[in-house]
Amino acid sequence: MRAYGGIEAGGSKWEFAIGSGPDDVRAAETIPTSTPRETLDRAIGFFQREGPVDAVGIGSFGPVDRKSSSPTWGQITTTPKPGWAHTDVGQEVRRRLSVPVAFDTDVNAAALGEHRWGAGRRLETFCYITVGTGIGGGGLAGGNLLHGLLHPEFGHMRIPHDRELDPFAGVCPYHGDCWEGLASGRAIEARWGRPAEELEGKPAVWELEARYLALGLVCVICVLSPERIILGGGVMRCDGLLPLVRREVLALLNGYLDSSVVRDGLADYITLPALGPRAGVLGAIALAEALGRSERAA
Amino acid sequence: MRAYGGIEAGGSKWEFAIGSGPDDVRAAETIPTSTPRETLDRAIGFFQREGPVDAVGIGSFGPVDRKSSSPTWGQITTTPKPGWAHTDVGQEVRRRLSVPVAFDTDVNAAALGEHRWGAGRRLETFCYITVGTGIGGGGLAGGNLLHGLLHPEFGHMRIPHDRELDPFAGVCPYHGDCWEGLASGRAIEARWGRPAEELEGKPAVWELEARYLALGLVCVICVLSPERIILGGGVMRCDGLLPLVRREVLALLNGYLDSSVVRDGLADYITLPALGPRAGVLGAIALAEALGRSERAA
Numbered sequence A, B: 001m002r003a004y005g006g007i008e009a010g011g012s013k014w015e016f017a018i019g020s021g022p023d024d025v026r027a028a029e030t031i032p033t034s035t036p037r038e039t040l041d042r043a044i045g046f047f048q049r050e051g052p053v054d055a056v057g058i059g060s061f062g063p064v065d066r067k068s069s070s071p072t073w074g075q076i077t078t079t080p081k082p083g084w085a086h087t088d089v090g091q092e093v094r095r096r097l098s099v100p101v102a103f104d105t106d107v108n109a110a111a112l113g114e115h116r117w118g119a120g121r122r123l124e125t126f127c128y129i130t131v132g133t134g135i136g137g138g139g140l141a142g143g144n145l146l147h148g149l150l151h152p153e154f155g156h157m158r159i160p161h162d163r164e165l166d167p168f169a170g171v172c173p174y175h176g177d178c179w180e181g182l183a184s185g186r187a188i189e190a191r192w193g194r195p196a197e198e199l200e201g202k203p204a205v206w207e208l209e210a211r212y213l214a215l216g217l218v219c220v221i222c223v224l225s226p227e228r229i230i231l232g233g234g235v236m237r238c239d240g241l242l243p244l245v246r247r248e249v250l251a252l253l254n255g256y257l258d259s260s261v262v263r264d265g266l267a268d269y270i271t272l273p274a275l276g277p278r279a280g281v282l283g284a285i286a287l288a289e290a291l292g293r294s295e296r297a298a
Helices: A034-051 A090-097 A106-117 A180-181 A183-190 A201-222 A241-253 A276-297 B036-050 B090-097 B106-116 B178-185 B186-194 B202-224 B241-253 B277-295
Strands: A004-009 A013-021 A024-034 A057-062 A100-106 A128-131 A135-141 A229-232 B004-009 B013-021 B024-032 B055-060 B103-104 B126-131 B135-141 B228-231
Touching: A004 A034, A004 A106, A004 A276, A013 A034, A013 A276, A024 A034, A034 A090, A057 A090, A057 A106, A057 A276, A090 A100, A100 A106, A100 A135, A100 A276, A106 A128, A106 A135, A106 A229, A106 A276, A128 A201, A135 A180, A180 A183, A180 A201, A180 B036, A183 A201, A201 A229, A201 A241, A201 B202, A229 A276, A229 B277, B004 B106, B004 B277, B013 B036, B013 B277, B024 B036, B036 B090, B055 B090, B055 B106, B055 B277, B090 B103, B103 B106, B103 B135, B103 B277, B106 B126, B106 B135, B106 B228, B106 B277, B126 B202, B135 B178, B135 B202, B178 B186, B178 B202, B186 B202, B202 B228, B202 B241, B228 B277
Parallel strands: A004 A057, A057 A100, A128 A229, B004 B055, B055 B103, B126 B228
Antiparallel strands: A004 A013, A013 A024, A128 A135, B004 B013, B013 B024, B126 B135
C-alpha cells in the first residue's frame, strides 16, 4: 500500500502523519508552530526519519497561494501571523523531500478528508468549517474542492451585529466585527476575559455564540446550498453548543428551505467531523493521495 | 445548426427564444406572467408555432425542484407568488413538446449563458446575481453549475442592518431584513415610496443601496471566491450604481484579499452581464444545448 505524507500546518501547531487513511497511520507527530525555519525543518525531518512517502499533502493556515501556475505557489501569503507572511512551504517541502506535493488550505484539506473517509462521503457539495482560534471554511462543490479567485475565506463575511446587545467591537485586524471577529475562539476570549473551554456552563456565552455562528451558516447555506455542514475546531467541542447552533439556524431560516433535512431539525445536516481532530492531517493525506491519482492518470 | 428552445420563466414576465446563441435567435417573444395555465399554454404554443426545437431549457424563478431523480422535478415549489406554488413547468413542457427539457433556476441559466457567450467565458468559478424585483444568485464552481442540497438562494443571506441609519424593516415575507428584504427593487420602492427608476439622482438612495449590495457581495466573495461577479437585473441598470458598489466592496474588504483584481479597483471583477437583459433567455438556450451535449455523449 502506498505511503502518503500529510501536514496540517496550523497557526498554533503542525501535525504530521504517514499512512494511507484513518485505519493506516504508520507514524504521527504534533509540534508547536514556532518560526518558519524551525517548523519547516522539523516537518522535513519527520518525513526523512519516518518515510519514505510517495507524495505529501499540506493543508495550511492561510491565506495561501495554491495556483499551480503561480511562481509563489506553496506560499502562506498575507497572514497577519508575525514572521509568517510570504513563507514558502510547498516548494521547500517538494524540493527537500523530492516528492510531489499537494498544497491547499487547512479547511479544504479537512473537507477532502471528510469526503474520503468521514461525514462528507457520497456528498458532492458540502462544507467544512473550523471554529477555533479563527474561523475558516472550505468544501466541495459538484465534487471539486472550492477554489476560484483565491480560496474561500468564510471567516471574513459580515454578519448582523447588534451593538446594544453585544457592544464588543470584534477582534479581526482587517474588519473588526466580521464572522471571525465576533465568533472565533479569540473573540470569545477577548469578549468574556477567559478562553472558551473555561466558559462552559455560562448560557449567555453560548446563546450569543450560537446566534453568531448561525448567522454565518445561513449565508453559507444561501450561497453554496451545501448538502451538509461539518463544524470542526476546538470551540465546537464545547458542550451543548452544536444543538444551540442547529436551533438558531432553523429559527433564522424560518421555514424558507423546503427540504427534509430542515424538517429533521438539522440533526444530520449540521454535524461534527467524523474524523474528529484528525480531519485536517488525514485530509492532507487525502490531498496527497488525490495528487498521486491524478499524476498516474496523466 | 441545431435549434434550441429557451424559456426564462420570471415572476413578472416569461421570455421565449429559439436559436443556438446570441447571434442566431430565430424567434423570440415576451409575455407577462399571468396564471400558470395561461402562461404555460402560451409558452408551449410559441414553440409549437415557431419550432420544432431539439431540446428546451427553462430558467425559472424559484425555489425550484431540479433534482432529476425527484418525482416533482420541474416544479416551482414553495414560491410565495400567488397561485404559483407547486406548479409543474418542466414535466408539462417535456410532455407536450416531446423533447428533452433542462430545468434550473433563472440565475443559474443566466450564469450558464454568460459562461457560454458572455462575461463568464473561460472562468470556472463565478457568479451571476440579479438585483431586480427580488435578489437571486447562481453560478458555476469548478466548471459546474451550483446545485447542492437545493440551489443557491443568495437573496436570503442576513447582512448587517443598522436600524438607526435605516429603520426600514425589510420586505421579505420570511426574513424581513435579509439581503433581498433590504436591497431588492421591491425593498427600494417600499422604503422610498417610488420605484428605483424614478429615484435616479437621489444620492441617499444609491449610497444605501450600494452599501447593502456590497455587504452581500462580500459574503459571496468569502464563501465562493468567484473569479468574477456579474450583476444583472433592472436595479443594476440604474445610473451610477455599479461604481458605488465596487467602491463599497473595496472598503469592506479593507485590503484583505491579495489579488490583482482588487488592486485594479474591481473594475473588471464586478461587471454587468455581457448579454444584457437577454442573459436569462440565452442562458436557457445554453441549458438546452448542454443537455443535448450530455445526451449525445451518453
